[in-house]
Amino acid sequence: MNCIARRSRRQFATSLALAGLMAAFCLCATAQETRPSEYQVKAAFLLNFGKFIEWPTNAFAGTNAPLVIGVFGNDPFHGDLEGVAAGQNINGHPVIVRQIRALPDLKACHILFIAASEKTRERELLKAVEGTGVLTVSETDDFIRAGGMINFIIEDSQVHFQINNNAARTAGLSISSKLIKLARPG
C-alpha cells in the first residue's frame, strides 16, 4: 500500500514535470526571445485538440486504432509536428502524422491541417471531408466562413484559435466547452 502510494506519487511527479515542461515550452514561446516558434506552438495546439474533441464511435477501426493527423499542402511545421506527436497517445489511440497528397486520403484523417498554401482550394477540400468526422484546422482568414472548424490566428503576437462549433457538430464531432471557452470569436 505504502509502496503503491509512493509509486503513484512518483508517477504524479513525473507527469507534473512533463506538464511543466510543456508549459515552459509555451511560456518560452511567448515571453522570451528563445521562445518556441509559431509553428512549434501550433503543432502542440494541433496535437492537444485531440484531447478536447470526441469523435463518433465509427471514426476509429478499433480501440487501438491510430489517431491520424494529416497535413495537406506545404507543411509549415517542418517536422515539428512529427516531433511533438512522436510517442503521443490520445485516449488510447497512438498519434500518427501523415502528409496528405491525394484528396481521397483526406477522409482517412482524424485531424486535417490545411496549410495556408491551399487557401484557394479551401472550399473544395472542406467539401471533400464534409460529413466524414474529420476535424478541419487551418490558418487563413476566411476558413471559419468557408465552413472550417478551427482556425489559428495571431493576436498580440500570441497564437490563438477560432472555433466553428456548428461545422464540428455537423460533422458529428463534439468539441469540449472548455476549448470553446478559450476560442476567439470568429
Place this chain on the structure above:
Amino acid sequence: MLITMASSTVALVLVAVAFLFYENLTFRQMMVEDLSTEAKIIGNESTAALTYDDQSGAAEILGALAGRQHIAAACLYTGTNIFAAPFLRDKNPSHPVPPHPEPPGWSFAGGYLALTSPIQLNGATIGAVYLRSDLEELHARLWGYAFTTVLFMLVSLAATYLLASRLQRIISRPISHLAQTAKAVSAEKNYSARARKESDDELGQLIDGFNQMIGQIQQRDTALRHINTELEHLVEERTLDLQRQLNHISLLNQITYAVAEHRDFAGILSVVLQQLEDRMPLDYSAAYRLDETAGLWTVIGRGLKSQPLAEQLQAPDTMPVADTMFSRCLNREIVYVPDQRAFLPVAGQSILQNYVRAGLLSVVGAPLIVDGKVFGMLVLRRRARDGFSEAERDFIKGLSAHVSQAIYQAQLYQNLQKAYDELRQTQQTAMQQERLKALGQMASGIAHDINNALSPISGYAELIRMDEPDLSEDSKQFLQYIKTASKDIAHIVARLREFYRPRAARESLLALNLNQVVKQVVDMTRPSWRDVPQGRGIMIEMRTDLDPCLPEFAGIESEIREALVNLVLNAVDALPAGGVIALRTRALKSKTEKPDAAPTHAVLEVSDTGVGMDEETGKHCLEPFFTTKGKHGTGLGLAMVYGVMERHEGKIEIDSKPGSGTTLRLVFPIRQLKTAQAPGAEDDRPPGPFRILFVDDEPALRNLMQKILARDGHQVETPDGGHAGVEIFRAARSRGKPFDVVITDLGMPYMDGHEVAAAIKRESPGTPVVMLTGWGVFMKEDGDLPAHVDGILSKPPQLDEIRTMLRSVTGKTRPPK
C-alpha cells in the same frame, strides 16, 4: 429510581458523545469528499486553460469560487509553479497559498481543511489544484448537534423520570412490598403476614398467588405445630413412663442385689419390704406366710414404717384365708383393691375399718409362689385412692415372682447347707474315730509286746532275788527297784490296753442304773473334789441333777464308773480356783418319735465352771498321750473314756470355750438286754466233733487252727487257697464223707472267700460256711451277712468264739457220750 435515572443519563451521554464523535468524523469525511469533488470540478474546468496556457481563463474559473462561502483559498499549479493568480477570500490572509504544489491529499490544520488534487487530462497529470476550506460549517454543525443532543437528553431524562416513577408505582413498589413481606415471613416465621394487592394485573396475580402460598404454609405450619405439640406431649409421657420403668428396674435390681446377700426367708422379706417402702414408696407393707392347715395368713414381716402403724391399728398377726379380699391370691392372682371402702359392708372386717380410718384406701396383694404353689403373700398399701397404677401392679407382680424365686433359692440353699453341715460333721466324726481306732490298735499292740518283753525282766529279777541270798543289800535294793519299775510299766501298759480294746465277747453287758453309778462316783471321789481342795482353801461345789425316769440299759458298770471318775478328776483339775461341778443324767427321746415313746438314749453330763479348753485342745483331747497337765498327766484319761464309749457304742460330745467352763456329755444308746444268758449257764463244752474244712493261704494260721480245732476233737483239713479248698470239698462229698462245716479266709489270691462260699453253696447248699476275717468286727456291726455266708469270725480267732460259732451254725452240740 435514581439508578434508572443515572443509567439513562450515562447511556444518553455515551450515545451523545459517540454520536458527536461519529458525526464529527463523518462530517469531516463529507467535507473532504465535498472539497475533493470541488477540486476535481475546478481541475477539470481548468484542463483547457492549463493546456492552452490561458491564465486569465484560469483566474476566471477560480474567481467563480467567491460564491462558495467556505472556500478560503484556491490555487492552480502547473509543474512546480503557480499557474494563475490564486483565489483568496481575505486579501491579506494569515495563510497564503503554498508557492509549490503539495502532494495530493488533505489535512485539517490551523482551523482549515487543505486539499491538493492533481489535474489530469487524457490520463496524464497536467497540474494540481489546491483548495482550502474553513471549518465554520463543521463547527456550526457540531454545535447544533451538541445543542440538539443536550436538549434531547434533557427531554429523555424528563421522560425517563416520569416513566420510572410511573413504573415504580406499578411494578417496583408492589414487588418491593412483596419482597418485604416475604422477608418478614422468613425472618419472623410469621405466616399470618399477607402482601397487599393493588391491581389486577400480573403483579396482582403474583401477590394473590403469594398470599395463597403463605396461607397454605400457615395452615401446614399450624398443623405441624399441633402435631409437634402432640408429639412432645407423647414423648413427655413416654419419658415419664420410661423413667418410672427405669425406677422400677433399678428398684428391682437393688432388691435383687440385696436379696442375694440374704439366705433366709425373713431376711429376704425384710429387705424387700424396706426397699419397697422407701423407693416405691409405700405407706404400709407386710408379708404373710400361708398356713394351709390352719387356714390362716400369718405375718412374717412388716416394713420399718409399717411396724408402728400396725401396732397403732392393732393389726392382727393372722387373718383367715377364706372370705377376705385376698382370697384370690390363693389362685395365684394378684389382688388389687383401689378403694377398700367397697369392702366395708362385709361383716367381720373391723380391722378393715381401722385401715380405712387410717386413710389407707388402696391395697395390693401379691401371691408368693414356688413350684406353682402359693406359700405366702405381699400386702402393700397406699393412702391414695386407686394409688397403684397398672404399671406398678405389673411391677409388683414381677417383683413377687422374683422374691418367690429368691426365697425358693434360699430354702434350697438352707437345705443344702444343712445337708452339707451334717455331712461334714459325720465325716469329721468318722475321721476322728478312725484315727482313734488306729491309735488304739497301735497302743494295744505295743502294750502286748511290752508285756511280753517285760515278763522275763520282772520274772528273772524275782528269780535272782529269791535264788541268790548272798547278794549285797545294795543289789537287793536295786532288784527291788527293777521289780517296782516293772510293775509300774505293767500298770501303764494295762491302762494302754484298756484304751482300745474290742469288747470281749465274754464281757457281758448287764443292766445298769446310771443314777446309781453317779452317786457311787460322787461318794468315791469326794476326797478329790472336797477334802484336798479345802486343804488348799479352795471350795468346789458338787451338784447332781439326776433324771428319776432314766431307764436301765445294758452296759459295763465298772467301765462306766471308771470313766466317770476320770471325768470328775479332770473337772477338779480344771477348777484351780474353785467352782461348780455339775453331774446330770437325763433320758433322750428321738425327735421324730412321739412324746410317749420310750427314750432312745441316756445322757450323762459332766460340767465344770473351770478354765475351759481352746479349740485345738478340744480337737486332740481324746487322743491317747495328749495332756495339758505336763508331768502329772498320762494323757490316757479321756482316751480311756473314749474307749469305754466305743465299747458301749455311744458317743462323747464336748462343749467348751476358754474361760467359760467345759461340759462333757456321754450319750449311751439304750439297749435292752435280749434273753439274758446267765454267765455260768454257758455250755463250755466244745461242740462237735465235726469234719471241718479250713481254707486259708497263710501256713501259720493253718497250723494254729489245725491245733486249736484238733484240741477240741474235730477232724480238720487245711487246704492252701480257694481252688484247692473247693477241690477237696468236692472230693470228700464224692467219697461220701462230706465236711460238716467250712471255715474260709476272706482275703486270698486267685479265689477269695466270697467265691469259695458261693462254690460251696452251689455244691451243697446245706453246708454252713463261716468266714474268718480281719474285717469281722465291722462286718458284724453292719449287721449284714454276705451272701452264702452263715457266720463271721474275727481275727485273731479266739477259742471260745470259735466254739460259739460252731455251735450256732450247726445248731448242734456234741452229742452226749
